[in-house]
Amino acid sequence: MAGKRGEDVVLKVPEGTVIRDAASGRVIADMSGETQRYVILKGGHGGNGNMHYATSTMQAPKYAQPGQPARTIEVILELKMIADVGLVGYPNVGKSTLLSMSTNAKPKIADYPFTTLIPMLGVVSLGYGESFIMADIPGLIDGAADGAGKGNEFLQHIERTRLLMHVVDASGSEGRDPVEDIEAINRELSRYAVDLSDRPQIIVANKTDLIMPDAGEDDPMHRLTAYCEANGLELYPVSAATGEGVKELLFAAYRKLQEIPVDRFVFTQEMDPETEITASGESFTVSYDAKEGQYVVEGPKIEKMLGYTNLETEKGFLFFQNFLKENGILEQLKKLGIQEGDTVRLYGHAFEYYE
Ligand SMILES: Nc1nc2c(ncn2[C@@H]2O[C@H](COP(=O)(O)OP(=O)(O)OP(=O)(O)O)[C@@H](O)[C@H]2O)c(=O)[nH]1
Ligand SMILES: [Mg+2]
Known part of the structure; x- marks a missing residue:
């Protein structure tokens, strides 16, 4: 008599998810900030039951009009974490150790590269309601911006962070040079699809407990300090393992965040399926x-x-x-x-x- 109603398809997504058209890659909606609910495609117009066509002489007409067919679209749901601070750096430099020292998060920590496989969040509480969210992502390698080691996938998670903590192994314990590492990672950040090189950065010189006392000129901290001074970079020496210097680092990050606008990177709509997509097969x-x-x-x-x-x-x-x-x-x-x-x-x- 009245025609059946179709069911809505409702997908719940984490805040920060970006919806793209699978065919063209264009942004349909950014599920963050004001956008809490978004209708990608409205259903077809409902039909009319036979009672709609009843007249005084025809009480039960046999004719009824079915509803319009629904339209379909394939979309990509891109998960982007919303955090204030993003940890970046080569594998094994101690990013996850720093996250676990600073927050209640319990990331996996181990003495081999690529321990972290999925991004993780933690809340840094400094007391008196002063807190911020920190995101740990897997280590980056050369060519990350092109997808090496899934780098581009990981970088997408820090697109929305306001401040980057760039972690290096200041002790050079694995035979790598922290200054070269900073430059290499920053190269990847600038080559990523969204230029991340102008994101405010704090350099975290980690594993200072491994630096030999009286190393003199061989102390990698010397070169690191000179490099950061010359390039106007803020440098914080810490030991994520012992906790030395971590408090100072976190307070510095908190202070810096107060100066950086909260309106995070928001994706603007590039496509409105409602006006572009017609019911498939509707041709003549x-x-x-x-x-x-x-x-x-x-x-x-x-x-x-x-x-x-x-x-x-x-x-x-x-x-x-x-x-x-x-x-x-x-x-x-x-x-x-x-x-x-x-x-x-x-x-x-x-x-x-x-x-
Ligand atoms: N001595 C010392 N060891 C540390 C310090 N920070 C981390 N480590 C050790 O370094 C190794 C790697 O630490 P992780 O925190 O897993 O490193 P990561 O950067 O998260 O590594 P990926 O997830 O692989 O990118 C572990 O064995 C840690 O115990 C530190 O400050 N001092
Ligand atoms: Mg890790």
Whole structure:
């Protein structure tokens, strides 16, 4: 009698998820800030039950109009964490150790590269309601911006962070040079799809407990300090293992965050599916069959309409006429030069055309 309602498809996503059109990659919506709910595609118009067509003489008409078909779209849901501070650096420099020392998070820590495989968040509480969110991501390697070691996937998680903590192994315990490491990681940050090199940065010189006392000129901290001074970078020596210097680092980060605007990187809409996507398979063609001397209208849309329209009834026939007009079919027939009395063929049906 009244026609069934379709079900809504509701997908719950974590805050910060970016919705993109799978075909073109264009941004449809950024599920952050004000956007808490977003309708990607509205369902088709509902149909009319047979009671809609009841008249005083026809109490129970057999004709009913089904609803319009639904439209479909394939989307990519891009998870982007929302954190204030993002930890970046080569594998094994102690990023996860720093996260576990600074927050309640319990990341996996081990003495080999690529221990962290998925990004992790933790809340840094400094007391008196002073807190911020810190994100640990897996270690980056050369070519990360091009996807090496899944680098681009990991970098996407820090796109929205306001401040980067760039962690290096200041002791050079693995034979790497911290200054070279800073430059290499920053190269990757600037080459990533979204230029991350202008994000405010704090350099964290970790593993200071491993630096030999009285190392003199061999102390990598010397070169690191000189490099940071020369390049205007803030440097904090810490030992994530012993906790030495960590408090100072966290307070410095908190102070710095107060100066950086909170309006995080928001993605603007590049595509509105509502205006671009039409129901699939909703097409038809209008042509002239010279051999038969008939005009031919065909296609899935016509087939579908004929399937739910009873042309034997007056209501059905009226609907059919309206359909031809509203879909521009009459217009196309006129363009092809149709004259009064000509025959129009639609699958099994043939009609004489009259204005
Ligand atoms: N001596 C010393 N060892 C540390 C310090 N910080 C981390 N480590 C050790 O360094 C190793 C790597 O630490 P992680 O925190 O797992 O390093 P990560 O940067 O998260 O590594 P990935 O997740 O692989 O990128 C572990 O064995 C830690 O115990 C430190 O300050 N001093
Ligand atoms: Mg880690």
